[in-house]
Each structure stands twice: as structure tokens, then as C-alpha cells.
Amino acid sequence: MLGCLVLGWVPVSMGSLTSSSSAFSSSSTSSATTRVSASSFGDPTMYEAFWREAGERAAAVIPGWWGMSYFSNAGGLCWYLEPELEREVRRVHRLVGNAMADGYHLVVGTGTTQLFQAAMYALAPTSTDRPVGVVSPAPYYSTDLLLSGYYRWAGDANAFHGDHGGENIELVVSPNNPDGAIREAVLSSDSGKGKAIHDLVYYWPQYTPITSPAAHDIMLFTMSKLSGHGGTRLGWALVKDSDVAKKMVYFVYGSTIGVSKDSQLRAAKILGVVSDAYEPGPGDGTQLRLFDFARRRTGERWRALHAAVAATGTFSLPDEITGYCNFTKQTVAAYPAFAWLRCYKDGVEDCAEFLRGHGIVARGGEQFGGDARCVRVNMMDRDAVFNVLIQRLSSIT
Known part of the structure; x- marks a missing residue:
């Protein structure tokens, strides 16, 4: 196996690389009491337990000679897209039924962070001397990366009055980060001046009922939210219009000259393992099922969080969302990847500061345009960290 790199469940934090065994050892859970601050981020390490159990069936072997060219399909629209990845992306969407993949162009990026930029670049008008406004209903996800001469952050979509004759780009995140709400575009696109980018990275059955296949003009997804592989740094966009897709590819080319083929091969392998477990085949019937695992784990965590919140009498959570899921064929509750926690304690105006005093670091609502x-x-950290979070939260009165 000389000259090959073997990747499977590799931990996000690999620590010292002084030996092969230490490189792939689990991060110590003894530091969970100090790492509870990680609850303010979105590191999806809850999934590590699943991929450890999956073992070699999720390993991708990469020969040293493979993937040396910049190109994967020189004649294709997304010329750096590996065929194996395209096949598995379209397969998993057909399996789950969360998005229309057939008839859409597939654009791969280094996570959805890059794809957001690529989509805004593709949609922004070039015939103006001012950047187009980019909006999203509050509470909204971070907008720190909106740095361009083509577009600028213009705030809450509900309060947007328009400029450039009403042109705008709306970021529609559904289920929403941070509060898990199901959303549609707020601003009208009837005039053709309003354009939308749909961030559907949490529209998977472990987080929310899959009620219908999405069929928007631009839809973004990422490995970190589907399978927990944040360190793979890979996302994709399903794009209806070929000209928009070409501009997005051009942006990716200009910023990173494509996307790592190693990451694409690993993502293809992971997606294949996910889909194989739900489709008839020659398996022995003991395949691990990712969506089942994640729904059980997130359900347990949300029940623990609700119990802790009820015990304190100090906090509240959004109302639970339920619906019929076409994937599971049953009515299910939504288990968002994040909890939008509100503090009602007298005299507390800054919940983040209040929690910090109890050893919990979380991102404050004002960072999302909220209260x-x-x-x-974060509901997706390792068990040890999440358990400490619940313990500390339960102790608050």
C-alpha cells in the first residue's frame, strides 16, 4: 500500500502526527469540561461515532498517481468535477427526495462558503457602479464573508426596501440557521429583479421532515451537514441555468482552480456508503444507516435539552416543528442542528454573557441580527461535550 493514503472516519482534530497511531486516535474526552465552549461553533463531530463503527467500508484508498491533473472532464461544464462524485450526489438526492437533481447542473465547491460567493458573483449585475444588496430574514447566519465590489450585505430581508431599482439577492436558508425555521423567499422575484440562493444544507431527514423535493434555481448542500465530514471541505450546488452555473465554475476556478480531487473521492465514497445502506443490494442486512443513527442521536439530545430547559425555568426554545416525511414514511419532529435558546431571567439582557458566567460559550443572538x-x-458536538453542556445548563436557576 506504499504511496496510498487511506481515509475513513478521520477525526477533525487529529492532534500530533508523530506516529500513525496517534494521527488516527480519538481526541481525548477528558477535556470536555473545557471544550464546552465548542458548543458555540458548528463542528459536526457527533457523527464520528457512526463512521468509527462503519470502519473500512467507508475508507477511500487514493493511489499516489491518481488525480494529478487539474481536470476531471475537460469538456464538461464543471470541468474539475469527478464523475464518481457526480454520480453519488445525484443518487443520494434521488434516494432521499429532498431536491430535484435531474436536469440540474452540478457545481462543486470548497464547502458552501465558497459556493455562496460563487452564486452571488454569478447573480450580481455587472452593469452598475454600486454593489447589489444581499439580504436574509433575521435571525440569519453570519455575513462576515460578504466582501466584494459586486454585492454587499443589506440586512434583514423583512426590512429591505431595495436599491438599484429594486434589485437584490436573497439568501434563503431552510431549515434556517440558527433557529431551525422552515423558510421561503420573502422578497418577490416576479419582476425578475429579485434573485434567490437557497441554502438547503440542513434539508436532510435527520434534521427535518422531507416534505417534497426542492426545485429552486440555485440549491446549496454540503458534506459537513449531511454526513459530518466538515474537514473534507466539500459542498455542491444544483443550478438550473447553465449560464449561472458557468459563472459559478469560473469563480471557483479564479479562487482555487477547482476543488481537491482527494476530497471529491472521499466524499463520493462516503455518499456511496450512505446510499448503499438504504437500497436493495447484496449486503447482509447489517449495514449502518446514517440517517437512522443521526435521528436517534439528535432526538435524544433534543429531549435532554428540553428537559434541562424545563428544569431551569429560565430559558425557552422555539415550538417544535412536525410533518410527514416522504423519506421515512411517517410523521416526525424536526431536530435542528442548532438550538435557538432564549433567556427570560430578570435582569439578563445578554444571554451569551450570562451563560459565559456558567461555563457555557454560545454565539449571541445579535450576531444573527436577532435579540x-x-x-x-450547537447540538452536534461529541457526546462528552454535549453532556457537559446539559449538566451546566441544568444547574442554572
Whole structure:
């Protein structure tokens, strides 16, 4: 196996690389009491337990000679897209039924962070001397990366009055980060001046009922939210219009000259393992099922969080969302990847600061265009960290 790199469940934090065994060892859970601050981020390490159990069936072997060219399909629209990845992306969408993949162009990026930029670049008008406004209903996800002469952050979509004759780009995140709400575009696109980018990275059955296949003009997805592989840094866009897709590819070319083929091969392998477990085949019937695992784990965590919140009498959570899921064929509750926690304690105006005093670091609501009495809490960390979070939260009175 000389000259090959073997990748499977590799931990996000690999620590020292002084030996092969230490490189792939689990991060110590003894530091969970100090790492509870990670609850303010979106590191999806909850999935590590699943991929450890999956073992070699999820390993991707990469020969040293493979993938040396910049090109994967020189004649294709997305010329750096590996055929194996395209096949598995379209397959998993057909399996789950969360998005129309057939008839759409597939554009791959280094996570949805790059794809957001690529989509805004593709949609922004070039015939103006001012950047187009980019909006999203509050509470909205971070907008720190909106740095361009083509577009600028213009705030809450609900309060947007338009400029450039009403032109705008709306970011529609559904389920929403940070509060898990199901959303549609707020601003009208009837005039052709309003354009939307749909961030559907949490529209998977472990987080929310799959009610219908989405069929928007631009739809973004990422490995970190589907399978937990944040370190793979790979996302994709399903794009209806070929000209928009070409501009997005041009942006990716200009910023990173494509996307790592190693990441694409690993993502294709992971997606294949996910789909194989739900489709008839020659398996022995013992395949691990990712969506089942994640729904069980997130359900347990949300029940624990609701119990902790009820015990304190100090906090509240959004109302639970339920619906019929076409994938599971049953009515299910939504289990968002983040909790939007509101503090009602007298005298507390800044919930993030209040929680910090109890050893919990969370992102304050004002960072999302919301109320400072709210915070976003990550539900997807390792068990040890999440358990400490629940213990500390339960102790608050």
C-alpha cells in the first residue's frame, strides 16, 4: 500500500502526527469540561461515532498517481468535477427526495462558503457602479464573508426596501440557521429583479421532515451537514441555468482552480456508503444507516435539552416543528442542528454573557441580527461535550 493514503472516519482534530497511531486516535474526552465552549461553533463531530463503527467500508484508498491533473472532464461544464462524485450526489438526492437533481447542473465547491460567493458573483449585475444588496430574514447566519465590489450585505430581508431599482439577492436558508425555521423567499422575484440562493444544507431527514423535493434555481448542500465530514471541505450546488452555473465554475476556478480531487473521492465514497445502506443490494442486512443513527442521536439530545430547559425555568426554545416525511414514511419532529435558546431571567439582557458566567460559550443572538437575549447552541458536538453542556445548563436557576 506504499504511496496510498487511506481515509475513513478521520477525526477533525487529529492532534500530533508523530506516529500513525496517534494521527488516527480519538481526541481525548477528558477535556470536555473545557471544550464546552465548542458548543458555540458548528463542528459536526457527533457523527464520528457512526463512521468509527462503519470502519473500512467507508475508507477511500487514493493511489499516489491518481488525480494529478487539474481536470476531471475537460469538456464538461464543471470541468474539475469527478464523475464518481457526480454520480453519488445525484443518487443520494434521488434516494432521499429532498431536491430535484435531474436536469440540474452540478457545481462543486470548497464547502458552501465558497459556493455562496460563487452564486452571488454569478447573480450580481455587472452593469452598475454600486454593489447589489444581499439580504436574509433575521435571525440569519453570519455575513462576515460578504466582501466584494459586486454585492454587499443589506440586512434583514423583512426590512429591505431595495436599491438599484429594486434589485437584490436573497439568501434563503431552510431549515434556517440558527433557529431551525422552515423558510421561503420573502422578497418577490416576479419582476425578475429579485434573485434567490437557497441554502438547503440542513434539508436532510435527520434534521427535518422531507416534505417534497426542492426545485429552486440555485440549491446549496454540503458534506459537513449531511454526513459530518466538515474537514473534507466539500459542498455542491444544483443550478438550473447553465449560464449561472458557468459563472459559478469560473469563480471557483479564479479562487482555487477547482476543488481537491482527494476530497471529491472521499466524499463520493462516503455518499456511496450512505446510499448503499438504504437500497436493495447484496449486503447482509447489517449495514449502518446514517440517517437512522443521526435521528436517534439528535432526538435524544433534543429531549435532554428540553428537559434541562424545563428544569431551569429560565430559558425557552422555539415550538417544535412536525410533518410527514416522504423519506421515512411517517410523521416526525424536526431536530435542528442548532438550538435557538432564549433567556427570560430578570435582569439578563445578554444571554451569551450570562451563560459565559456558567461555563457555557454560545454565539449571541445579535450576531444573527436577532435579540441579545437569544443564543445559538450547537447540538452536534461529541457526546462528552454535549453532556457537559446539559449538566451546566441544568444547574442554572
